[in-house]
Amino acid sequence: MTPTARLAAAIDLLFAMEDAPRRPADAVANNFFRERRYIGGGDRRAVSAQVWAVLRQWRRLAWWIGRAGGEVTPRLLVAAQSVLEGRPAESLQRAFSGGRYAPDPLDPAETRVLRALEGHTLHHPAMPEAVRLEVPDWLLPSLRAQFGDGAAAEIEALGAPATLDLRVNLLKATRDQAREILAADGIAAEPTPLSPWGLRVPSRQPVTASRAFRDGLVEIQDEGSQLVVEALGAAPEMRVADYCAGAGGKTLGVAMCMENRGHIVACDVSAARLEGAVKRLRRAGIHNVERHLLEAGDKWAKRRAGSFDRVLVDAPCTGTGTWRRNPDARLRLRPEDLAELVAKQASILRAAAKLVKPGGRLVYATCSVLREENEAQLEGFLAETPGFERRPMPLSGFSQPPEVLRLSPRSHGTDGFFAALLERTA
Structure with a gap:
């Protein structure tokens, strides 16, 4: 052209x-x-x-x-x-x-x-400041409250181009082996600083055409998303529910942590999204995942209450943490969207928590930087749900296990993420 x-x-x-x-x-x-x-x-x-x-x-x-x-x-x-x-x-x-x-x-x-x-x-x-920072006028006060004195720099980082991160599939290769195979296709990658499985490609390159991607050695996934998977602490022989699995991005990482042993149920309300996971699971060589479509009147969750060692709730959210990849989302976001999502998140979290068995653990996560969807959501759940307690997050890239995970492009080089780990004590 x-x-x-x-x-x-x-x-x-x-x-x-x-x-x-x-x-x-x-x-x-x-x-x-x-x-x-x-x-x-x-x-x-x-x-x-x-x-x-x-x-x-x-x-x-x-x-x-x-x-x-x-x-x-x-x-x-x-x-x-x-x-x-x-x-x-x-x-x-x-x-x-x-x-x-x-x-x-x-x-x-x-x-x-x-x-x-x-x-x-x-x-x-x-x-005006909201124009300069490329955010909706109504949302700027919430972002200021979340980030404090560093709000302008944090918001500007949310508008910068995103990195291209990959998660190595340890079922098929080590991180060093994946790097070598990518390099053979002319794609240079460096280990990510926080995720033990991550690789970062410095510029936009045709990764999906590479042998490493075609053979299922790597999957495109932001480092922050990888840390949410690590925080879940899934291990071989466990029963795990990925309650908002979508097309299976985090499901793939959980299956890798479980070494393809045990059982994962990938749930979602969208049949199309669940169907989109099939090709990715096959490419990654994963065979311990069952897909389940959540529908109105479904008795599945009731029958399996208290039966899962780990439950992941990657809740639907405003996606404010992914503005680097989706800058158009800033233009579409409305106050009523946030209000609707906050109500939906609370309902999902309550439903998913019933699946956790005593001694089991739940991770609540969003790709949002807004307190309304993160800390406030968690506080509301703990206040009304006895038998759950917050636990530090076992993340290998941190010198001390964080009480909750708050990530941002400016502070961590990842998308904006929030995650908290809860244990069912009764």
């Missing part, structure tokens, strides 16, 4: 995202490229990089466009980003030529906006 064709594709993809405001950007992008198989891998990465850069800067770009009297559109967002990065507006008029595969020409109103932005950068002292 020519540079102008990539520009046009980026604009088209942003329009597609605008037409599906409640759908995650990565899902829209996957469908967009699936319908345009003529776009090669390198071009897909270039187009995606441009679109994700706009998503990371959306509020600031929109602020500049509004300040210049323009209408916020995908065309102007892409063009404004280029001008604020130092590209002359005149050169953009040539790029928006209307020629073959190029975007339609800029109209007079668009041209006026871009000329007004020349000589400026993305930052401006008059910009």
Whole structure:
């Protein structure tokens, strides 16, 4: 693709995202490229990089466009980003030529906006703090309360590009062996500092095309997510329930810890997500996992109450800790979403806790940095549920077992995560 064709594709993809405001950007992008198989891998990465850069800067770009009297559109967002990065507006008029595969020409109103932005950068002292930090206005007080004096730096880190982390599948290879096999495919990786199974790739590389991935030696998984698995403390011959398993990312790690011995039940309310786990389990060589669809009126949980050694509750949440990967989520999040999720989390935690046998343990985890979904949720559960006590988390990467796990990109280089370990004492 020519540079102008990539520009046009980026604009088209942003329009597609605008037409599906409640759908995650990565899902829209996957469908967009699936319908345009003529776009090669390198071009897909270039187009995606441009679109994700706009998503990371959306509020600031929109602020500049509004300040210049323009209408916020995908065309102007892409063009404004280029001008604020130092590209002359005149050169953009040539790029928006209307020629073959190029975007339609800029109209007079668009041209006026871009000329007004020349000589400026993305930052401006008059910009409101929530705009500068790319967060919803209503959410900024909660983030300030959570992070205190370091709130601005922590929020900025949540908006930076994410690392590419891998979890080595110890059922098939050691960490050093996986590194060597990745290196043979031209992919350099370094051990992660906190997870004993993690590898970090310094840049976005086609890991899924590598032999290590195809043969099930590695799985893409943020280091923070790996630590949640380690905290569960699953071991061979145990009975384990992954209560919100989704497509099985953490289930895979739990099975590895159990050395494929014992029994895991991967539960979810979505049949499609559970079905998505099948290929991953097969690739990893895992055969001790049973999938169970949770449905209204289901008696499964009641029949198996008090029968599991370990229960993992990776609760549905706002995903504020994953903004590095999903910057569009900041634009979609509403106060009513948080309220709905907090109620759902409390219900899930109560239901899952009934599965734990005396002496067994439960890990409650989210990929959120908000107190409402984390500490407050845990405090509410412990206040109304006798027989559970908090325990320190046995994590090999920490000099002292943390009472609860709070991770953030700025402090730990991971996604934002929260996890707590509870033991059933009666």
